[in-house]
Amino acid sequence: MKNFFKFAERGTSYKMETLAGITTFLSIAYILIVNPIILSQSGMDHGAVFTATALTAIIGTLLMGLLANFPIAIAPSMGLNSFFTFSVCIGMGIDWQVTLTGVFVAGIIFMLLSLFKIREKIINIIPIDLKYAIASGIGFFITFVGLKNGGIVVGNPDTFVSIGDLTSPMTILAVLGLILTIVMLVRGINGGIFYGMVITTIVGMIFGLIEVPSSIVGSVPSLEPTFGVVFGHLDEIFTPEILTVIFTFLIVAFFDTAGALIGLTSQAGMMKDNKIPNIGKGLLADSAAGVIGAVLGTSTPATSVESSAGIAVGGKTGFTSVVIAACFVVALFFSPLVNVISVEVTSAALIIVGALMAMEIRRIDWTKLEIVIPSFLTIIMMPLTSSVVIGIGLGFVIYPICLVTEKRSKEVHPIMYVLCLLFLLYFAFIV
Numbered sequence: 001m002k003n004f005f006k007f008a009e010r011g012t013s014y015k016m017e018t019l020a021g022i023t024t025f026l027s028i029a030y031i032l033i034v035n036p037i038i039l040s041q042s043g044m045d046h047g048a049v050f051t052a053t054a055l056t057a058i059i060g061t062l063l064m065g066l067l068a069n070f071p072i073a074i075a076p077s078m079g080l081n082s083f084f085t086f087s088v089c090i091g092m093g094i095d096w097q098v099t100l101t102g103v104f105v106a107g108i109i110f111m112l113l114s115l116f117k118i119r120e121k122i123i124n125i126i127p128i129d130l131k132y133a134i135a136s137g138i139g140f141f142i143t144f145v146g147l148k149n150g151g152i153v154v155g156n157p158d159t160f161v162s163i164g165d166l167t168s169p170m171t172i173l174a175v176l177g178l179i180l181t182i183v184m185l186v187r188g189i190n191g192g193i194f195y196g197m198v199i200t201t202i203v204g205m206i207f208g209l210i211e212v213p214s215s216i217v218g219s220v221p222s223l224e225p226t227f228g229v230v231f232g233h234l235d236e237i238f239t240p241e242i243l244t245v246i247f248t249f250l251i252v253a254f255f256d257t258a259g260a261l262i263g264l265t266s267q268a269g270m271m272k273d274n275k276i277p278n279i280g281k282g283l284l285a286d287s288a289a290g291v292i293g294a295v296l297g298t299s300t301p302a303t304s305v306e307s308s309a310g311i312a313v314g315g316k317t318g319f320t321s322v323v324i325a326a327c328f329v330v331a332l333f334f335s336p337l338v339n340v341i342s343v344e345v346t347s348a349a350l351i352i353v354g355a356l357m358a359m360e361i362r363r364i365d366w367t368k369l370e371i372v373i374p375s376f377l378t379i380i381m382m383p384l385t386s387s388v389v390i391g392i393g394l395g396f397v398i399y400p401i402c403l404v405t406e407k408r409s410k411e412v413h414p415i416m417y418v419l420c421l422l423f424l425l426y427f428a429f430i431v
Helices: 014-028 031-040 046-068 078-091 096-115 118-125 128-149 169-186 192-206 240-267 279-296 307-313 318-333 343-363 369-385 388-405 414-429
Strands: 074-076 153-156 160-163 301-303
Touching: 014 192, 014 307, 014 318, 014 343, 031 046, 031 074, 031 078, 046 074, 046 279, 046 301, 046 318, 074 078, 074 279, 078 096, 078 240, 096 118, 096 240, 096 279, 118 240, 118 279, 118 414, 128 153, 128 240, 128 307, 128 343, 128 369, 128 388, 169 192, 169 343, 192 307, 192 343, 240 279, 240 301, 240 307, 240 343, 240 388, 279 301, 307 318, 307 343, 369 388, 388 414
Parallel strands: none
Antiparallel strands: 074 301, 153 160
16 A cells, blocks of 8 residues: 555655545535535535535545545535536526536546646646746635635725624634644644644534534435436537536636646645646546536536645645545535534635645746746736636736747747637636
């Protein structure tokens, strides 16, 4: 087992990998609660979506660990489940069965792109400075999400955002968790992020802020309402509206995953000479999860940026992913325990992990304006738009413009020009 996952080569152990897996699971467990709530508003069965969400995460994460040996989780994307329900099903009036079929077709296309190594090729040609910008930008984005989830930062009509109500009990709990986590990390306590979440949860229960579960074991809902529905609606996807939806799923999921993989593997120290070892297998695992998830009954899954929490604890191999998948299996049967994990509890982990990922910003060449501008815009637009894709897209548009202006067009890979054009079309007609 140690040889298979290359423990010695990556300097890790069963203890570190297990702790990392549990930490990532606790950071992402909310998806089991939130995804069914969002997708059920499109008309899908809540219980079936819960089971499909867990099974998709289990299968996708196992594939990521066993095929690519990455300490990374796969789970339904929060951005794409909202797009599925509110933009397509409710906004465009398209039945969820047809929309889910669109997800299935996009997944098939993803698999083909992965098998022919087209996705791998695109990721490898991204300039190294933009890769560091993507990694650090995701860090700023994750921190912003953590601050918002903890109630530390809130929306404000006059200043866009402002400080939250620091006297609110749940916000106090989030701040306490943040301070505890910082103290443990600065003291060099391994697993400080994990311990911080556990202590915060216990404190919340003691003071009545987090409900103590009345039971431990829960039944597993049936998949019957959603399983295999996509096969009965394949003849309904050939309309301009559905083809546009499929294209959107492709663009968003493609660059969500690309950005997450770049950021996470960079954080884990895997990126070598501007390339990520086993990236092709990681992309294949991700795309296979998309097909499987659609058949089971959930929206497009993606590489989870919350995996950064486990990597920060010390996760370096696919064994971390195996542990994450095992936790999702347990969660299928012990859903009452999962339900007590609130966003306030995990907010400290996201804030700290975002700070750790943002350290990649130091690798960018800040002496060259043609690098600084696209890199900075990539970074800043992720938290400001709550979209990794928009940040990447803007960087991909501005970067070739800067080099062409300097009469250095030959230094830009031809694929970057194609991506620039695609993102211009994306911004003009979809965003």
